[in-house]
Amino acid sequence: MSNPDVMDKLVSLCKRRGFIFQSSEIYGGTGSVWDYGPLGVELKKNIKDRWWHAMVRSRDDIEGLDAAILMHPRTWEASGHVAGFVDPLVDCKVCKGRFRADKLEDAKCPQKPSKQPGQHDACALTEARQFNLMFKTHMGALEESASIVYLRPETAQGIFVNFLNVQQSMRQKVPFGIAQIGKAFRNEITPGNFIFRTREFEQMEMQFFVEPGTDMEWFEQWKAMRMQWHLDLGLSKDRLQFHQHSAGELAHYARAAFDVTFDFGGTLGFQEIEGVHNRGDFDLTQHQQYSSKKLEYFDQVNNKRYVPYVIETSVGADRVTLAALVNAYREEAVEGEAEGRVVLGLHHAIAPIKAAIFPLTKKDGQPEMAHAILNDLRNSFTVDYDETGSIGKRYRRQDEVGTPFCITVDPQSTGDQTVTVRDRDTLAQERVAVGSLKAYLAAKLV
């Protein structure tokens, strides 16, 4: 049985609870661009931090980088994006809709949404033409062709052009990698499915430079390590799959490619969230040729020079955020209550708020005690304070945004300096001494 479609419910929850808003909403919104609100920015940051830790901080053989979005325009000629980063596009002369010619089956006819474009009697589709997905802008005061620059459609090229800078400045030896997180822009023809396909998004990419001949061994290792990362993020095993690129799907220079796909449920189903690619020496060789600068590695031990091969892991921060939200969303009945609860069962490490503190009533010193606990915990965890509405309502509010623990100060607390801690998933409540709260939470929040 396929997983249910929770997208509409999530879009509404994300807006209502401050995760994700339509960009420039008061002006009617910008097409397929989204803003992360207070809880969304924490969630996405936690995901990026986990990636950065796994890829950079916890390893000696990968260095971090933050390259500029605007690059020399020759970069995109060398990378093949000026000539080849195109999708076939068709227009409907009647409804003025634009569609990807190769993805018509995924699109809905604006005049008759139950059909795909071209299937309705009134459709008049044009011949397909090639459309470059890169956003163009101008650098400097003159808007002339010589000043054209592009908003990068991927972060990878910033890594390739800095290959020797990083290797030499950090005295790295092949095999080693360079990783970065940053914005990328694609003028997608058919964006949609919330933050799944947007025109401005964030990528987390790592290029691992290896000696030719050792590439397939590294490719297999990275494939396994990247799948494990998604599992460690809490994505369900049965919602994750590899998709191997067939000979027809492979880029002409690619030696092997697998996508990590996640089951988003409903009609969207399994879709790519990450690509793991063996790119051979294509990128460095191209940049060598276009820049006329050598991008070779000198192996001092064996006294030989070569252009390394590259194993790339490329994952979208927004797509993983969406996968984490879809994976976490659940509706549950609650014993003894007419209304059920909505829970975001997010992995503790990525939950935007780790603990919420409530005084049971607004008197008898309870708010003061709750505030003191809040201020003490604040240095270690993201915390929230709530004193409005019944305790049941306050629990529901936190469940809905994925807060793993709710701490309640009650009449007993002011006397014996203990509080109750309620677990989001098991609903179990424990009495914990205020003095041990930090250690209690730290042990649980792993």
Ligand code: ATP
């Ligand atoms: P797709 O086939 O879905 O267009 P792609 O194969 O073009 O993706 P890559 O170029 O390999 O994607 O980019 C690596 C990752 O960047 C993807 O796995 C995805 O997570 C993310 N990504 C790519 N395009 C978008 C987009 N328009 N919006 C959000 N994330 C994206």
